[in-house]
Amino acid sequence: MKIYVFVKRVLDPDAVNNYALVGKLEIGADGRSLTQTAIPDLMNAYDEQALEVALRLRDAGTECTIHVVTVGADRTAILRHAASIGADEISEIVPEDPEVDVHTTAALLAAFVRQKGTPDLVLCGRQASDDDQGVVPALVAEALGLPLVNVAKAIEKHGDSYRVTRVTPDGDEIVAVEGAAVVTLSNEVGDPRYPTAAKKLKARRVSPEVVTASDLGVSGATRTKLVQQFVPDVEQNCEFIEGASPAEIADRLIERLREDRVLP
Amino acid sequence: MGSTTVLLYSACPREGSTPEEARSALTLGRATAASLGGDLEWFLLGAKPSDAEAIAAEQGVARLHHCAAPELGADTQVAALEAFCAAHAPRIILFCQDFDSRVVAPRLAGRLGAGVVMNAVAIETGEALRVTASAFGGDTRGVYEFTGDGTAVIGLQPNACLPEAAESPSAPESCAFETDLGAVGERIVVIEAASSEGPRLEEAEIIVSGGRGLGASENYHWIEELAEALGGMAGASRPIVDEGWTDASHQVGLTGRITRPALYLAAGISGASQHMAGCGAAKAIAAINKDPDAAIFRYARYGIVGDCLEILPELVRAAKEQRHE
Numbered sequence: 001m002k003i004y005v006f007v008k009r010v011l012d013p014d015a016v017n018n019y020a021l022v023g024k025l026e027i028g029a030d031g032r033s034l035t036q037t038a039i040p041d042l043m044n045a046y047d048e049q050a051l052e053v054a055l056r057l058r059d060a061g062t063e064c065t066i067h068v069v070t071v072g073a074d075r076t077a078i079l080r081h082a083a084s085i086g087a088d089e090i091s092e093i094v095p096e097d098p099e100v101d102v103h104t105t106a107a108l109l110a111a112f113v114r115q116k117g118t119p120d121l122v123l124c125g126r127q128a129s130d131d132d133q134g135v136v137p138a139l140v141a142e143a144l145g146l147p148l149v150n151v152a153k154a155i156e157k158h159g160d161s162y163r164v165t166r167v168t169p170d171g172d173e174i175v176a177v178e179g180a181a182v183v184t185l186s187n188e189v190g191d192p193r194y195p196t197a198a199k200k201l202k203a204r205r206v207s208p209e210v211v212t213a214s215d216l217g218v219s220g221a222t223r224t225k226l227v228q229q230f231v232p233d234v235e236q237n238c239e240f241i242e243g244a245s246p247a248e249i250a251d252r253l254i255e256r257l258r259e260d261r262v263l264p
Numbered sequence: 265m266g267s268t269t270v271l272l273y274s275a276c277p278r279e280g281s282t283p284e285e286a287r288s289a290l291t292l293g294r295a296t297a298a299s300l301g302g303d304l305e306w307f308l309l310g311a312k313p314s315d316a317e318a319i320a321a322e323q324g325v326a327r328l329h330h331c332a333a334p335e336l337g338a339d340t341q342v343a344a345l346e347a348f349c350a351a352h353a354p355r356i357i358l359f360c361q362d363f364d365s366r367v368v369a370p371r372l373a374g375r376l377g378a379g380v381v382m383n384a385v386a387i388e389t390g391e392a393l394r395v396t397a398s399a400f401g402g403d404t405r406g407v408y409e410f411t412g413d414g415t416a417v418i419g420l421q422p423n424a425c426l427p428e429a430a431e432s433p434s435a436p437e438s439c440a441f442e443t444d445l446g447a448v449g450e451r452i453v454v455i456e457a458a459s460s461e462g463p464r465l466e467e468a469e470i471i472v473s474g475g476r477g478l479g480a481s482e483n484y485h486w487i488e489e490l491a492e493a494l495g496g497m498a499g500a501s502r503p504i505v506d507e508g509w510t511d512a513s514h515q516v517g518l519t520g521r522i523t524r525p526a527l528y529l530a531a532g533i534s535g536a537s538q539h540m541a542g543c544g545a546a547k548a549i550a551a552i553n554k555d556p557d558a559a560i561f562r563y564a565r566y567g568i569v570g571d572c573l574e575i576l577p578e579l580v581r582a583a584k585e586q587r588h589e
């Protein structure tokens with residue numbers, strides 16, 4: 001069977017958080033891009049988890065080809081990482097405009113899959129940690145006419161159907177889906193595997209297939225444009241509570257909370 | 265048939281009253297409709313809340329559409345909305361963002377070929393329709409412009425705005441929307457439902473939450489004890505849920521529960537944006553962290569710089585004492 005895993009390269013969210021915290025997150029001259037070269041980029045963590053689930057399906061005995069695909073130019077580093085842990089094929093789709101929106105991204109991914117032939121599973125991250133949108137998988141599912149199971153942590157194959165464990169606000173839920181589906185994975189999958197040194201070295205010799213938007217005949221899919229990005233202000237007014245001992249501090253906090261009617 | 269300007273869509277799986285989020289979405293929708301020179305409408309699918317008419321009037325809704333549905337799976341919702349859009353061609357469809365609408369909204373956009381923006385906190389109408397949305401867990405905001413005049417699908421963050429009654433109430437016209445949903449087959453079948461039991465973190469008035477600063481799994485009980493002593497519920501940051509110190513239903517944050525208690529007490533939590541996305545709307549945050557520069561103190565109203573393992577037991581004692589006073 002054929003499993004596609006869609007992966008996005010993102011700026012390290014922890015580094016972005018750290019820069020934002022000290023008020024040093026820089027927005028470029030265009031007013032919308034984060035330009036700090038010191039912030040590393042990496043594979044979106046949920047996408048690593050999606051790839052991990054594909055590899056676990058294989059570990060469980062499912063014969064499959066795992067094809068990792070990304071939209072964006074010069075994505076060799078994350079694609080080689082995918083190859084080093086077990087992806088069979090890696091492809092990069094180069095969009096017309098590097099500032100591609102979610103709609104065009106989804107149109108490109110769907111067109112790519114259509115061109116390659118029917119998938120059995122399309123695995124994505126639940127959301128990208130840069131835009132937090134979580135819409136590309138749904139747009140792809142609609143474009144391909146496939147059902148979407150979101151926020152999953154495990155997939156089991158039973159004949160032609162899948163059993164997917166979803167992490168819902170009310171606890172885990174198990175759903176069944178017949179035939180091909182798009183599934184988004186969450187951090188509850190657990191830690192993704194690392195490559196061995198030998199496999200890492202071997203992956204340095206593989207190069208991704210490069211496909212362009214015009215190869216796929218996709219244009220005019222843009223629906224939204226990021227026109228500005230800014231760092232919101234946080235109003236800071238913390239009253240620090242001190243005391244000679246933990247007991248005194250605790251008493252003071254409870255007292256203050258009652259005075260301010262935060263506690264009844 | 266005239267076309268709709270701004271529509272709020274609400275899925276109502278069971279009878280009950282209108283959630284607060286819908287009121288704030290209607291408030292935001294009303295301002296947006298007014299700036300576009302049109303009306304605010306509301307579409308309810310499923311079991312109509314008993315207070316829907318009253319809320320609609322309070323919020324200045326012009327038309328209240330209702331469609332009964334036997335079941336509210338994602339396929340049914342998307343099909344109903346697709347039919348509604350074919351009949352009413354709304355310029356803007358608003359969703360109150362929750363677990364289900366995070367699937368239904370973008371799928372509808374895909375079905376219609378419409379643009380979609382989730383995590384929205386503000387809408388601006390001018391030469392173009394622009395939406396401000398949270399990104400990087402809340403570290404930044406992105407302003408997105410919709411490029412065409414077609415339908416725009418917008419998911420609103422739960423705390424995007426405070427609900428406010430319209431200057432004068434409206435007399436909403438009740439419209440039954442009929443569409444045949446019988447033929448829609450749900451492609452996803454639940455074979456083992458989630459077992460939600462007890463009260464939900466989203467509704468808690470007091471939350472005591474712990475993070476990695478607790479040091480070890482066996483210290484999480486201090487969080488539970490303090491929560492109990494204060495009459496609240498226990499929360500957690502993602503890393504300690506991942507570590508299994510408590511289960512996922514306690515996770516607060518961007519990808520966990522979005523809470524808005526009167527008091528959020530965070531112990532050993534650094535205050536990463538993705539965590540704050542789930543508690544930033546608390547009326548008051550109290551934080552215990554040994555690092556005076558921890559991000560959490562930027563959001564906290566009350567701060568304690570110290571070891572949470574020393575402070576928490578004393579807080580449990582103090583909370584119990586005051587309860588007995």
Ligand SMILES: Cc1cc2nc3c(=O)[nH]c(=O)nc-3n(C[C@H](O)[C@H](O)[C@H](O)COP(=O)(O)OP(=O)(O)OC[C@H]3O[C@@H](n4cnc5c(N)ncnc54)[C@H](O)[C@@H]3O)c2cc1C
Pocket residue numbers: 013014045128129401474475476477478479500501502503504515516517518519520521531532533534535536537538539542552553554555558570571572573
């Ligand atoms: C896309 C995405 C989604 C995410 N979603 C969520 C989410 O929903 N919820 C969530 O919580 N996180 C989420 N995260 C993770 C988030 O970015 C942070 O990594 C996480 O919140 C940190 O958890 P923490 O504060 O417990 O741990 P840390 O960041 O490790 O902080 C521990 C804190 O404890 C303090 N400390 C240590 N020892 C003590 C002591 N003895 N007494 C007092 N203080 C002490 C330290 O000074 C530190 O500030 C997400 C991340 C991404 C990228």
Ligand SMILES: Nc1ncnc2c1ncn2[C@@H]1O[C@H](COP(=O)(O)O)[C@@H](O)[C@H]1O
Pocket residue numbers: 006007008009044046047069070071072102105123124125126127128129131132133134135136137
């Ligand atoms: N540029 C991209 N290339 C490949 N996959 C992507 C891309 N953008 C988004 N995705 C996939 O869609 C998921 C959700 O992304 P988003 O809708 O941007 O939050 C990601 O976790 C990826 O699996």
